[in-house]
Amino acid sequence: MSLFNQHSMYESEHTKFIKELKEKTPGMDERQQAGRALLWDKAPITLDEQRRIAESRLRQQAYPYQTKV
Template sequence: MKFSKQHANYQSEITQFIDSLKAKNPNLEASQLAGRALLWDKSPIDLEQQARNQASHVDQQAYPYQNKVR
């Protein structure tokens, strides 16, 4: 599929907004990464603890108030 030059230079309003936001605040991406590091990028996962957690999982009954069916 071929695009005309008009389509090749097209930028949506959202893209224009983000580009202007980054131009006004060049440290924006660095501050976003720092914020992510505060909340999400934590210590490595303990695989043994994760395996113990999965092994100790107990399935819930379809209807929790029903007596257990044997």
């Protein structure tokens, strides 16, 4: 008997907790996805916007603390 077959029914305490939490709070997956969308999913930027952003960037000195003499 392989080790995988022997322990295939094992669930960690963390996994059990997450399953219970999801059962107790319906809609949690949808709220989690909506929260992720707020923080990470961004609308695509057009080529014109990309060009404008690139042109508006200011160049920084290689060493910003050195004064120009």
